[in-house]
Amino acid sequence: VSGGGGPPYDVPDACQVALGDAWTGFLAAHRRLTRELEAELEARHGLSLSALELLGRLAAARGHELRITDLARAAGLSPTRASRIARALERRGLLQRRSVRGDLRGVRACLTDEGLRVAREAQATHVTGVRRRFLGALGDDGLAALHLVLARLA
Amino acid sequence: VSGGGGPPYDVPDACQVALGDAWTGFLAAHRRLTRELEAELEARHGLSLSALELLGRLAAARGHELRITDLARAAGLSPTRASRIARALERRGLLQRRSVRGDLRGVRACLTDEGLRVAREAQATHVTGVRRRFLGALGDDGLAALHLVLARLA
DNA sequence: TAAGATTGAAATGTCAATCTTA
DNA sequence: TAAGATTGACATTTCAATCTTA
Numbered sequence: 001v002s003g004g005g006g007p008p009y010d011v012p013d014a015c016q017v018a019l020g021d022a023w024t025g026f027l028a029a030h031r032r033l034t035r036e037l038e039a040e041l042e043a044r045h046g047l048s049l050s051a052l053e054l055l056g057r058l059a060a061a062r063g064h065e066l067r068i069t070d071l072a073r074a075a076g077l078s079p080t081r082a083s084r085i086a087r088a089l090e091r092r093g094l095l096q097r098r099s100v101r102g103d104l105r106g107v108r109a110c111l112t113d114e115g116l117r118v119a120r121e122a123q124a125t126h127v128t129g130v131r132r133r134f135l136g137a138l139g140d141d142g143l144a145a146l147h148l149v150l151a152r153l154a
Numbered sequence: 155v156s157g158g159g160g161p162p163y164d165v166p167d168a169c170q171v172a173l174g175d176a177w178t179g180f181l182a183a184h185r186r187l188t189r190e191l192e193a194e195l196e197a198r199h200g201l202s203l204s205a206l207e208l209l210g211r212l213a214a215a216r217g218h219e220l221r222i223t224d225l226a227r228a229a230g231l232s233p234t235r236a237s238r239i240a241r242a243l244e245r246r247g248l249l250q251r252r253s254v255r256g257d258l259r260g261v262r263a264c265l266t267d268e269g270l271r272v273a274r275e276a277q278a279t280h281v282t283g284v285r286r287r288f289l290g291a292l293g294d295d296g297l298a299a300l301h302l303v304l305a306r307l308a
Numbered sequence: 309t310a311a312g313a314t315t316g317a318a319a320t321g322t323c324a325a326t327c328t329t330a
Numbered sequence: 331t332a333a334g335a336t337t338g339a340c341a342t343t344t345c346a347a348t349c350t351t352a
Contacts, residue, residue: 029304104350237335321341
């Protein structure tokens with residue numbers, strides 16, 4: 001293994017290096033993609049990836065509304081974060097917070113017409129970006145490989 | 155395509171749904187893994203993932219030292235972040251900041267003996283964690299699939 | 309007692325100056 | 331003028347209370 005002109009100083013065994021590359025490569029790919037997609041979304045619609053995640057769940061929900069807790073769980077966010085982002089989106093007029101009938105603890109996030117419009121537009125931008133930068137780069141066999149990877153990691 | 159018992163309300167075409175799953179699955183996998191690994195690292199060594207990235211690069215560098223700029227580039231961090239983390243690590247006695255000979259603008263980050271010890275220990279923890287949660291879950295064919303994915307995304 | 313939601317404080321990260329030297 | 335490093339202001343995220351209702 002180390003027969004060639006390898007460096008003279010301490011190097012972990014070759015196996016470990018290759019394994020580490022897989023992990024750091026995974027991290028680097030995630031960092032680059034999320035940065036590019038987030039920048040695009042911010043520039044065109046003034047939305048973060050997390051905010052779009054919330055709007056998208058609401059747009060897909062029955063009646064275009066969800067309880068904050070359910071919204072957080074569905075989007076993989078903490079209740080705190082969901083609450084804060086919802087507050088910011090309400091200030092922009094994209095949703096309204098209303099009480100839940102029959103449970104005065106709960107708060108519903110309800111998309112406004114404007115919110116639904118923005119959600120659709122931003123989703124279109126995002127889907128295009130994901131297709132171009134992520135799915136397009138992967139190709140059919142890359143996508144199949146990714147599905148195997150995600151199934152194993154799930 | 156939509157011959158089966160699909161939902162009656164507006165759904166993007168089936169292709170788009172599957173593609174979106176790949177992307178959100180990628181995001182979810184990254185989120186879960188980095189959270190778990192970071193928590194483990196923080197609990198045992200009081201280091202963030204970013205801080206270990208810096209320490210690791212220094213431990214691997216010739217003379218256990220690197221210029222801040224080179225360190226940032228190698229670790230994929232911004233100069234600002236590298237500078238701040240280096241300052242914090244210096245306060246803990248894990249490295250020293252010294253001037254670069256021949257270029258008075260530059261600053262070298264130099265691992266201390268203690269820093270090298272902590273870097274080795276934390277790297278051991280991290281490598282074990284990555285092996286168990288990431289590589290172990292992937293398996294040989296999963297790892298091969300990941301390599302294809304990363305090659306396409308690079 | 310516990311669940312839902314929110315708030316404040318602290319950690320982390322980014323962006324735009326700033327300061328020194330090349 | 332530009333590069334290297336740092337700083338301050340700001341946004342984002344998380345953690346630990348807090349407050350209300352079940």
